[in-house]
Amino acid sequence: MNFEFTAEQIQLRKTVRNFAQAEIAPHVLEWDENQTFPLPIVKKAGELGLLGVIFPEELGGAGLGYIEYSIVIEELARVDPSVALILAAHNSLCTNHIYLAGNEEQKRKYIPKLASGEWIGCWSLTEPEAGSDAAGTRSTATLKDGEWVLNGGKTFTTNAHYADVCVAMAVTDRSASQHGISAFILERDTPGFQVGKKENKLGMRASATGEVLFSNCRLDQAQLLGKSGEGFVDSLRILDGGRISIAALSVGLAQGAFDAALKYSKQRKQFGRFISEFQSIQDKLSNMATSIEAARWLTYCAGARKDLGQRVTKESAMAKLFASEMAVTVADQALQIHGGDGFVKDYPGQKLYRAVKLCRSGEGAGEIPPVVIEREHLQE
Ligand SMILES: Cc1cc2nc3c(=O)[nH]c(=O)nc-3n(C[C@H](O)[C@H](O)[C@H](O)COP(=O)(O)OP(=O)(O)OC[C@H]3O[C@@H](n4cnc5c(N)ncnc54)[C@H](O)[C@@H]3O)c2cc1C
Numbered sequence: 001m002n003f004e005f006t007a008e009q010i011q012l013r014k015t016v017r018n019f020a021q022a023e024i025a026p027h028v029l030e031w032d033e034n035q036t037f038p039l040p041i042v043k044k045a046g047e048l049g050l051l052g053v054i055f056p057e058e059l060g061g062a063g064l065g066y067i068e069y070s071i072v073i074e075e076l077a078r079v080d081p082s083v084a085l086i087l088a089a090h091n092s093l094c095t096n097h098i099y100l101a102g103n104e105e106q107k108r109k110y111i112p113k114l115a116s117g118e119w120i121g122c123w124s125l126t127e128p129e130a131g132s133d134a135a136g137t138r139s140t141a142t143l144k145d146g147e148w149v150l151n152g153g154k155t156f157t158t159n160a161h162y163a164d165v166c167v168a169m170a171v172t173d174r175s176a177s178q179h180g181i182s183a184f185i186l187e188r189d190t191p192g193f194q195v196g197k198k199e200n201k202l203g204m205r206a207s208a209t210g211e212v213l214f215s216n217c218r219l220d221q222a223q224l225l226g227k228s229g230e231g232f233v234d235s236l237r238i239l240d241g242g243r244i245s246i247a248a249l250s251v252g253l254a255q256g257a258f259d260a261a262l263k264y265s266k267q268r269k270q271f272g273r274f275i276s277e278f279q280s281i282q283d284k285l286s287n288m289a290t291s292i293e294a295a296r297w298l299t300y301c302a303g304a305r306k307d308l309g310q311r312v313t314k315e316s317a318m319a320k321l322f323a324s325e326m327a328v329t330v331a332d333q334a335l336q337i338h339g340g341d342g343f344v345k346d347y348p349g350q351k352l353y354r355a356v357k358l359c360r361s362g363e364g365a366g367e368i369p370p371v372v373i374e375r376e377h378l379q380e
Contacts, residue, residue: 003297005067012064013071019048020079028080031206032351037162038206042086046117050076051090054241055099060112066241066303070248074296077252078259081355082206084252085362088245089158089207090114094121096241097167097183101226101234106185110165119164124154124212125235131156132368134169135178135232139214141170146221148184150214153196160195161208164188168212169231176229183231185223192217203354240313241306242363243320247299250323250359254292257327257334257352261285264338264347281337288330295323314376321369324359331356 005013023041031038045051053069055061062068069091077084095114098106113119130136139152150170160166166186173180186193196211226234262285265276275281302315335342335349342349360366 005071009068009071012068013075015048016050016072016075017078019045020076020083024076024080024083028206028348029345029351031080031082032203033205033345035200035205035208037086037208038083039162041083042090042120042162043117045083045087046115049115050087051117052095052111052115053091055095055111055115059099059107060115062115065307066244067300067307070244070251070299070303073245073248074252074255074299077249078256080206081249081253081256081352081358082204084249085204085207085358086159088242088249089123090121092241092245093123093238094159094163094165094167097123097234097238098185098225100237101183101230102185105222106225110185114165120159120162121165121167122157122159122163122212123238124157124160124166124168126154126156127152128155132365134235135181137169137171137181137232139168139170141172141182141184141219143172143221148219148221148224150184150186150192150217150219152214154212156199156209157212158207158209160210160212161198166193166212167225168214169235170214172228178232179229181232182228183225183234184219185225186217186219190217190219202357203351204358236313239363240311240316243316243369244299244302244306244312246359246363247295247302247316247319247323250320250327250356251292251296251299253352253356253359254288254295254323254327254330257331257349257356258285258288258292260348260352261288261334261337264341268339268341275337284333284337288333291326292330295319295326298322314373317364317369317372317376320364321366321373324356324366327356327359 049062052061057063073084098110114121125134141148141150172182192215196213198210268275298319302319306312331353335353338349341347
């Protein structure tokens, strides 16, 4: 085993860290307050290759793996988890679904534009009545006169309002249960396709989350993504990679909360001493740092195995479960170290405390990863 990052990985981390500090950090609190989707920053991230990290160079991607992808998401989340979420939905959900399930024509048509950031992508699985039980999808796609006609709607789609391309799942054969849901690629101007309500969220407010609606939405047959009926099964494969990104996002968010708490503890004086000199504050900070490090390596381990081509259903669920629970605790402790200031909007702690709740819900609500892990154990 080798726990050293390569020179290229170290350089990538430095590049993303500098980008996040220079372009994102000055605006984070304002974007959160006003729910501003930072489109120019997302486009700049595209110029840096961050919108196509895990795709081959011949398709316009950076040709890197899940270790590098985790580094990117971690460093962005350390400064702004919303930006990390925007990139995660674009990279490992939307574009990756096209990469893993698409035919050559679809890959060549969509991936270069998505990887460069010319187009933004979103991925719609969740529906109002089908959240954790995503196989309960109700949106339908029916083949009529040589075209697919989609009806229904999706909820909680990250990037929905800014997406040029949407990958969405709909039922094509109700009798076939999990093997009767297909995936489709929709472009923004497809007739009958529109976005609905944009949610006013507790956290991650600079990311846009909302409805995607299909009303007699007509699609050329070429827009079917993957085999008919296998869209849901493919989605589970996509989520294996997606969970690594939520684990990395949790690690980065927790690191950002730790950085803020450490800084504050070295500036704030009580009883004539910096609070960093109190044993109980030191205990908190050391426990926070240790648990962040543990989650970080669980995440990189899942990424390394994925890069080796291994099935990582269990490992990615474990990383997501551990890292998201860790981040919730660390964000809470960081707020506590800030005392009353932690409750005030001028400090980043409250923002991270709100944002961290998504780490539990996204790509498998908190109670679902244990179900996935135990299902894997029972099959072994
Ligand atoms: C900010 C944000 C961004 C999102 N982005 C996307 C996106 O881009 N694309 C997309 O498709 N979806 C997205 N989602 C949806 C997200 O994946 C779902 O919210 C998640 O899957 C949970 O579904 P639900 O909200 O319907 O909760 P429910 O499934 O209704 O769950 C409610 C509660 O019941 C628990 N529960 C459910 N089933 C079980 C069970 N079998 N055993 C024990 N407990 C259970 C859950 O853990 C949860 O605590 C996003 C959500 C948010 C909040």
